[in-house]
Amino acid sequence: MGMTMTQKILAKHAGLDSVVPGQLIQAKLDIVMGNDITTAVALKEFAKTGATQVFDTEKVVIVLDHFTPNKDIKAAEQCKSCRTFAYDMNIKNFFDVGKAGIEHALLPEQGIVVPAEVIIGADSHTCTYGALGAFSTGIGSTDMAIGMATGECWFKVPSAIKFNIIGKKPPHVSGKDVILHIIGMIGVDGALYRSMEFVGEGIKELTMDDRFTIANMAIEAGAKNGIFPIDEVCIAYAKEHSKKPFDIFEADADAEYDEEITIDLSALQPTISFPHLPDNTRTIDQVGDVKIHQVVIGSCTNGRIDDMQIAADILRGKKVADHVRTIVIPATQEIYLECIRRGYVTDFIEAGAIFSMPTCGPCLGGHMGILASGERCVSTTNRNFVGRMGHVESEVYLASPAVAAASAIAGNIADPRKIGGSK
Amino acid sequence: MNAKGKVLKYGDNVDTDVIIPARYLNVSNGDELAKYCMIDIDPDFTSKAKKGDIIVALKNFGCGSSREHAPLAIKCAGISCVIATTFARIFYRNAINIGLPILECDEAANDIENGNEVSIDFDSGIITNHTKNRTYQAQPFPPFIKDIMAAGGLVEQTKEKIKG
Numbered sequence: 001m002g003m004t005m006t007q008k009i010l011a012k013h014a015g016l017d018s019v020v021p022g023q024l025i026q027a028k029l030d031i032v033m034g035n036d037i038t039t040a041v042a043l044k045e046f047a048k049t050g051a052t053q054v055f056d057t058e059k060v061v062i063v064l065d066h067f068t069p070n071k072d073i074k075a076a077e078q079c080k081s082c083r084t085f086a087y088d089m090n091i092k093n094f095f096d097v098g099k100a101g102i103e104h105a106l107l108p109e110q111g112i113v114v115p116a117e118v119i120i121g122a123d124s125h126t127c128t129y130g131a132l133g134a135f136s137t138g139i140g141s142t143d144m145a146i147g148m149a150t151g152e153c154w155f156k157v158p159s160a161i162k163f164n165i166i167g168k169k170p171p172h173v174s175g176k177d178v179i180l181h182i183i184g185m186i187g188v189d190g191a192l193y194r195s196m197e198f199v200g201e202g203i204k205e206l207t208m209d210d211r212f213t214i215a216n217m218a219i220e221a222g223a224k225n226g227i228f229p230i231d232e233v234c235i236a237y238a239k240e241h242s243k244k245p246f247d248i249f250e251a252d253a254d255a256e257y258d259e260e261i262t263i264d265l266s267a268l269q270p271t272i273s274f275p276h277l278p279d280n281t282r283t284i285d286q287v288g289d290v291k292i293h294q295v296v297i298g299s300c301t302n303g304r305i306d307d308m309q310i311a312a313d314i315l316r317g318k319k320v321a322d323h324v325r326t327i328v329i330p331a332t333q334e335i336y337l338e339c340i341r342r343g344y345v346t347d348f349i350e351a352g353a354i355f356s357m358p359t360c361g362p363c364l365g366g367h368m369g370i371l372a373s374g375e376r377c378v379s380t381t382n383r384n385f386v387g388r389m390g391h392v393e394s395e396v397y398l399a400s401p402a403v404a405a406a407s408a409i410a411g412n413i414a415d416p417r418k419i420g421g422s423k
Numbered sequence: 424m425n426a427k428g429k430v431l432k433y434g435d436n437v438d439t440d441v442i443i444p445a446r447y448l449n450v451s452n453g454d455e456l457a458k459y460c461m462i463d464i465d466p467d468f469t470s471k472a473k474k475g476d477i478i479v480a481l482k483n484f485g486c487g488s489s490r491e492h493a494p495l496a497i498k499c500a501g502i503s504c505v506i507a508t509t510f511a512r513i514f515y516r517n518a519i520n521i522g523l524p525i526l527e528c529d530e531a532a533n534d535i536e537n538g539n540e541v542s543i544d545f546d547s548g549i550i551t552n553h554t555k556n557r558t559y560q561a562q563p564f565p566p567f568i569k570d571i572m573a574a575g576g577l578v579e580q581t582k583e584k585i586k587g
């Protein structure tokens with residue numbers, strides 16, 4: 001039986017000729033990653049194993065991005081424990097404030113992850129690197145600890161759903177609309193335990209930043225991983241950002257899929273997830289009048305340079321509504337600098353938005369934009385669970401940077417096609 | 424290995440943000456986390472839950488973040504097992520890795536009600552509802568996972584391996 005792309009990568013890393021869905025394997029890891037919240041737990045577990053050093057000082061990555069710059073004393077203590085561990089273990093890829101950005105934007109940008117690798121991260125959105133054609137998945141702190149100690153992790157080999165992407169993207173439709181549409185269609189557990197493999201001629205329509213956004217939210221459909229083909233666009237990105245050599249895998253022609261779903265990009269519209277689950281989607285024409293109090297543009301889903309550009313193009317020369325606090329957060333220092341070079345920071349500030357240093361901040365209700373009861377936020381992040389960004393009676397509406405920027409100006413959820421901007 | 428207790432019942436898609444919200448993630452101590460277990464879905468959880476009690480929920484339990492604080496808070500709150508129709512995959516492996524027993528069983532998840540007295544035989548996967556006088560068959564763990572559970576979690580198992 002043929003293998004899916006995910007199965008082939010897993011088989012190679014398990015030292016096997018082939019694997020089948022459901023098989024439990026032990027795979028070698030190329031990268032083990034954690035953040036300030038999850039590493040703080042993992043390093044205690046690591047100590048309990050009796051290991052005295054990490055399996056490879058180049059392959060363990062620690063990024064302090066969630067509650068940083070430290071939001072309170074407890075967070076500061078957690079970061080201190082991560083920092084001490086990183087220094088003691090001589091971890092090469094340790095990113096502290098000043099170098100840090102949001103992990104899932106940072107690792108590809110810094111060339112730490114490349115195609116066809118097996119990557120685990122103690123953060124659910126580790127699935128982001130599937131955009132590079134890697135097998136990449138979120139795990140917990142114990143797996144991180146064992147990964148750091150042994151360089152290996154156990155996996156159950158997943159089956160897959162094939163998404164055949166066709167057509168051309170209409171104006172103001174981006175990767176975010178594609179993935180929100182898919183989650184709305186299959187549900188928050190629609191891909192539970194499985195891979196989402198994206199293929200088809202429509203893939204070439206998607207920039208790397210679109211692909212990162214799509215792969216990022218595979219977890220929001222319950223998937224183990226999302227994965228894109230290693231095509232010219234992907235190879236060019238990997239070579240530009242990394243010196244690491246990499247393999248190229250593709251699914252076998254006779255690979256078996258649980259389901260095949262066709263997505264026609266040309267039929268998509270700006271799409272919004274209403275509270276309190278990402279699958280509660282509506283297209284922009286079904287939204288009605290939803291007054292908002294805050295807009296957040298950023299996160300590992302939509303804090304990359306394409307996202308900043310889309311938002312800047314819409315906000316340039318306009319003003320955000322008086323009652324809308326608009327918070328723009330580039331995901332990394334590189335993106336931050338690029339926003340300065342391109343003049344976007346001026347555009348944001350003149351429009352009445354604030355422009356923050358890279359952090360997860362409000363995305364998980366950490367800091368920098370917590371919501372009070374009864375408040376509504378349009379956010380380019382990835383989760384709108386009860387209480388995700390603050391009070392249990394606040395509401396989060398997930399949308400693309402274009403919808404978020406248009407909504408900031410209008411003061412209610414708005415159609416970017418009516419407000420304007422470049423695309 | 425067995426468990427027995429009173430059931431606390433929940434619905435679909437109980438996410439990690441309601442199990443343990445991010446505002447409590449600036450600590451990683453299990454007993455501290457247990458004080459806030461389920462706070463955003465059931466503020467009275469900690470006063471209701473007794474040692475040995477069992478959580479029963481419907482589909483996709485534990486969806487969302489990879490925070491191991493979620494199964495840890497549940498375990499340290501004294502819960503002896505979580506039964507659900509399905510679990511989100513990261514929660515599933517985290518629970519196994521830290522030695523919190525979990526079982527998938529659609530019939531049990533749907534039929535068991537809040538407050539029912541339930542016992543579980545993990546070796547056979549048989550769940551008994553003493554209130555309703557019914558039994559349900561869950562898939563027992565495969566040997567690979569049974570070994571992790573028997574060792575008391577992945578860390579304990581790895582420790583043995585590292586010692587050789």
Ligand code: SF4
Nearest residue numbers: 102299300360363364
């Ligand atoms: S930006 Fe949000 S979703 Fe992404 S890693 Fe940070 S907290 Fe998690």
